[in-house]
Every structure is written in C-alpha cells, then in structure tokens.
Amino acid sequence: MxxxxxxxxxxxxxxxxxxxxxxxxxxxxxxxxxxxxxxxxxxxxxxxxxxxxxxxxxxxxxxxxxxxxxxxxxxxxxxxxxLDYSLKKEGLLEILSYLKKENKKIGLASSSIKSRINFLLDREGVGGFFDTVISSDDIVKGKPDPEIFNLCMERLNSNKETTYIIEDSLAGIKAAKASGAVAVLILDLDKSDEIKSHADLVFNSLLDFLNFIKKNEIEDRRDKNFKINCPYCKTTFEKSLPTAILRHMESYNLLEDNKLDLVKCPSCGHEFRLNYRFAYTDYEKKLMFLNDPKFEKRINQLAFKSSLKLVDRIKGESMDGFIIRMTTNIEDLREKIRIYEDKKIDNIVELMKIVIKENPDFKVDTKSIKGFFYKNHNKFKIITNTGSYEMDFIEDLYKSLLDKYGDLIDEKEVSLVDKTWAYDMIKSL
Missing domain, CATH: 1.10.150 (DNA polymerase; domain 1)
Known part of the structure; x- marks a missing residue:
C-alpha cells in the first residue's frame, strides 16, 4: 500500500x-x-x-x-x-493526515477542469496533501478510459500493484480497474449492485477505508525471522518472511506470483522453496487460510482448532462467519484462494477430484499423480511424474455433487479439506 x-x-x-x-x-x-x-x-x-x-x-x-x-x-x-459550509467528506482530513504521516504517495485525478479543482482544494484547505494533481486538461480520453490514472501513477513513479484508486462513480471504478490498480469504491449517489460488482473493495465512507488501511498495515508488518538450513550447502541463515498476508497487500502479490516461499541461500546462491507457517486473510470475503506443514499430523490440527478462541482475543474481533481452512503446503493454499475467488466450495471440488480419478474413462495413471489442482473455473491442472496436463472443469459434475452433498457439508467447519477429507467423506456416506 x-x-x-x-x-x-x-x-x-x-x-x-x-x-x-x-x-x-x-x-x-x-x-x-x-x-x-x-x-x-x-x-x-x-x-x-x-x-x-x-x-x-x-x-x-x-x-x-x-x-x-x-x-x-x-x-x-x-x-x-x-456556500457557507465545508464540502469535505467524512474522514477526509483523517485519511489524508494518516497517509501523509506514513509517507505514502497521494495523488488527485479528477475529470473536472484545473481551475475548479484548484478552487475547491484552496477552499477546503487540503491542496497541500497531494503530491500531484491531474485534471481533464491533462488528458485526451476521459473515464472509463484509464489514461488519467495511468498518468497520475507515472507522475508519482508508482507501481500499479501497490496503488489504490478511490472513486465513487461507475466510470471512475471502471477506469481504476482498467489501470491495473486496486479499485476502491466509496459509496455516494450510486449504490447499485452494478458499481459494486466492478470494485475490488467497497466502503461506506473514507473513515471505513482508513480503518481498513490501518488494520492491513499492522497485519502486513507481522514478519518473522526464520532460521533456515540450506539443503545444498547446509549453511544456516536467517530470513524475514511475512506471516500474515492479506488481499491487495504486497505480500499477496508474492503469493499470487508463486514467489512467497522462494528463498536464496546467501552462501551458495542456490534458490529453493521453504514451506512455512503463515496465515492468509480476506476480511471482505471472510476467509482465513492457515498454512503449516505440521498440519500433516492430526494432533496439530486439533491444537489449531482449540486455539481459535485465543486468536479471536488477539485480533480483538470474532472469527464467526469466516471460512477457515488449514493447508499443509503453499500450493494447496493458493488453490483455496482460486476456488473461493471463483465462488466455488473447496469441499465439493475435492469430491470432484475423487469422482474424476475413480472414473474408468480417466486416462491418467493415478499412481503417477503428484498434484491435482483447481486452476480456474474452466480447468484442472494435473501434475504427474512425466509432466503436467490440463483437463476441463466439469461444471455439471460440480453442480450435481453440490446438489447431492451440499446439505451434508458444513462449509464453516474448521478443517483441512484435502483428498483425505474427501475419501473420509465418501466412506462415511
């Protein structure tokens, strides 16, 4: 951010x-x-x-x-x-003051003409907060074209992956999305489902967005020093790694790009992957996925479940309503994110994998399968000893299993939902 x-x-x-x-x-x-x-x-x-x-x-x-x-x-x-009253929206001074104190880059990009922008900034006394101001006088194409935001990011020398664009109109939100930045909607006149569907984040006020920023900034700073043994030269070294990852944060980009667990030994220079304990949380979608290789042992799964009340106290808020999952490796956690991004249920997806593998028409040797992952709403990815393959995601099969087993599955139950869970579920039925 x-x-x-x-x-x-x-x-x-x-x-x-x-x-x-x-x-x-x-x-x-x-x-x-x-x-x-x-x-x-x-x-x-x-x-x-x-x-x-x-x-x-x-x-x-x-x-x-x-x-x-x-x-x-x-x-x-x-x-x-x-006018004899201020036009500042609730929370404006608070959010601008906080961002300035935290040395964040702040830009203004408005479709209004330069003279009106300057008049309002002077009238409300907030012009000094902005590092650059872009008006309709500076661009050729208006919103929903992203030109105005691209120019603003260029002048701020900013990376789109760590830029948040705050808007209230449909044209503005579409332009923000098209720029590749995070599109933040602050509800104003337009509160329609359509405008909300185009935004990455939706808030009722700037104060609500400020609270989100503060919470995420605190979480994103929860890095931990790990002692790591290089598997190549056996050197022991320390590296700081994020243990709390949230949507739209820099550490999330590393997770999405499959670089979060990539470690380079300072002695021999070899790169390798480190499977370690960390949590991914999406407060908007109410998702929390905790990765820990120790979850291979059931006793550690039970220990985590019993610790959730303590987690509630530490966070100062209840995790009621959250979908909470345990994973034993980072690729499984990334798969969970993809599943819920596509509004699917991981329990049903795992049952699908079993049904597919048990089908006589399945051409892949099941003993050679090293990984079977949900790639997106169209494809599965299968990794074997000899290579990787893609197969179609069968939507009709997903819907059939959801109709058949949906009422028997408690999606909110804290669990490690993997192939073992799926086999146990089928046996119990």
Whole structure:
C-alpha cells in the first residue's frame, strides 16, 4: 500500500448532490427531463463526453449542448460563492493526515477542469496533501478510459500493484480497474449492485477505508525471522518472511506470483522453496487460510482448532462467519484462494477430484499423480511424474455433487479439506 489516488467530486468532496441540484435547476429553466440516472451516467465524464451524452439523450444539437453546459458551469460557480459550509467528506482530513504521516504517495485525478479543482482544494484547505494533481486538461480520453490514472501513477513513479484508486462513480471504478490498480469504491449517489460488482473493495465512507488501511498495515508488518538450513550447502541463515498476508497487500502479490516461499541461500546462491507457517486473510470475503506443514499430523490440527478462541482475543474481533481452512503446503493454499475467488466450495471440488480419478474413462495413471489442482473455473491442472496436463472443469459434475452433498457439508467447519477429507467423506456416506 504505497500509493493512493483520489477522485475529487463525490469522493473527497460532497459535491455530487450539489451538482445534481444545479442540474435540476438548469433542467427546470429549459424544460429538460433530467433524473438521478442521468446524473450518475454523467459522473466522472469529461466536458466533451458530457456534451455528447446531452446530444444523444436530450435530443439536442451540439451547439445547444455546449451552451447549456456553459450555463451549468456558471450556475455552479455562482452557487459555490454562496456556500457557507465545508464540502469535505467524512474522514477526509483523517485519511489524508494518516497517509501523509506514513509517507505514502497521494495523488488527485479528477475529470473536472484545473481551475475548479484548484478552487475547491484552496477552499477546503487540503491542496497541500497531494503530491500531484491531474485534471481533464491533462488528458485526451476521459473515464472509463484509464489514461488519467495511468498518468497520475507515472507522475508519482508508482507501481500499479501497490496503488489504490478511490472513486465513487461507475466510470471512475471502471477506469481504476482498467489501470491495473486496486479499485476502491466509496459509496455516494450510486449504490447499485452494478458499481459494486466492478470494485475490488467497497466502503461506506473514507473513515471505513482508513480503518481498513490501518488494520492491513499492522497485519502486513507481522514478519518473522526464520532460521533456515540450506539443503545444498547446509549453511544456516536467517530470513524475514511475512506471516500474515492479506488481499491487495504486497505480500499477496508474492503469493499470487508463486514467489512467497522462494528463498536464496546467501552462501551458495542456490534458490529453493521453504514451506512455512503463515496465515492468509480476506476480511471482505471472510476467509482465513492457515498454512503449516505440521498440519500433516492430526494432533496439530486439533491444537489449531482449540486455539481459535485465543486468536479471536488477539485480533480483538470474532472469527464467526469466516471460512477457515488449514493447508499443509503453499500450493494447496493458493488453490483455496482460486476456488473461493471463483465462488466455488473447496469441499465439493475435492469430491470432484475423487469422482474424476475413480472414473474408468480417466486416462491418467493415478499412481503417477503428484498434484491435482483447481486452476480456474474452466480447468484442472494435473501434475504427474512425466509432466503436467490440463483437463476441463466439469461444471455439471460440480453442480450435481453440490446438489447431492451440499446439505451434508458444513462449509464453516474448521478443517483441512484435502483428498483425505474427501475419501473420509465418501466412506462415511
């Protein structure tokens, strides 16, 4: 979490409802049929795109649209002069102050013109928080094109994988996603399921997002020094590794890229993989996966289950409602993430693997299988002694097993869901 890029209208300033009222005033003067849906469709748009929308939806020629747009801007400017209250959204000063204190890069990327941005930043006294400001004057293509955010990241010299873009409009969220950064939605006028479906993270306010940042920053700093024995030269050395990994954090990128467990010996230079204990948590989806090679022994699984109440006290919050899984290796944990990202249930996926392997038409020698993994909603990946193969994920089989066994499975039961669990489940039935 190194860079934070904020939209302006509706995100840091409570201007969208103000702009909507101005639109209504203009519509009454000129007899336009203007509603809240029109306002949401115009949010985040550049001036030329707004004019094109007016031409198409209000059945007018371009000259009239340009004239009305100029009149709208004049009405806005006049109303701004009469305002006697702050437009800052709840939590704005708190989040900007925290990010500045933590030496984070902070940008502003707004579809508004430069003069209006400068006016509002000066009026609200927050201009000094931003390291760079991008306006519609600086770009050619407006949102949902990602040009404005790409330019902002370029000026901040930022990596998209560790950049959070905070928006309130559908066009803005789509642009944020297209840039490759983390798209954060702060709910404002548009609270539809559609806009939520495009966002990576959704919050009711900037304060809620700030609490999320603080929680993740604390978790992400929970690194631990491990004493490691090199399997090649037998040298013992220490290395700091993350033990608490959260979605959208830098350590998660290492996990996703299969580099988290990659260790290089400082003596001989050999690289090797280290299977160690760490936890992956996704607070939004309520997932917690704990990896520990010691879970191969059932007594250690039981010890973990009995320790969950202690975990609750340490975290200061209940883990009720979480799906909690144990894994014995990192590849299994990565598979769990993929399964739940695709809104599947790992119990059913493990049962699928058994059914597939027991099928007489299955052409792979089961004794040669070293790994059988869910790759995505379309494919399984099978690793054998002689190579790796892909096979189709059979959606009809998944649905059939879900219908047959779904009511018998407690998805919220804390367990190590693997092939042993699947065989035991089938035997019990």
């Amino acid at each position: 190194n860079t934070f890029i904020f939209d302006m209208d509706g995100t840091i300033f409570d201007t969208e409802s103000f702009y909507y009222e101005t639109w209504i005033d203009l519509a009454k003067i000129h007899g336009l049929d203007f509603g809240i849906e029109d306002k949401m469709n115009l949010s985040g748009k550049q001036n030329k795109e707004a004019i094109a929308y007016m031409v198409k939806n209000f059945k007018m020629d371009e000259d009239r649209a340009i004239s009305l747009r100029a009149e709208l801007n004049q009405l806005r400017d006049e109303k701004f002069k009469t």
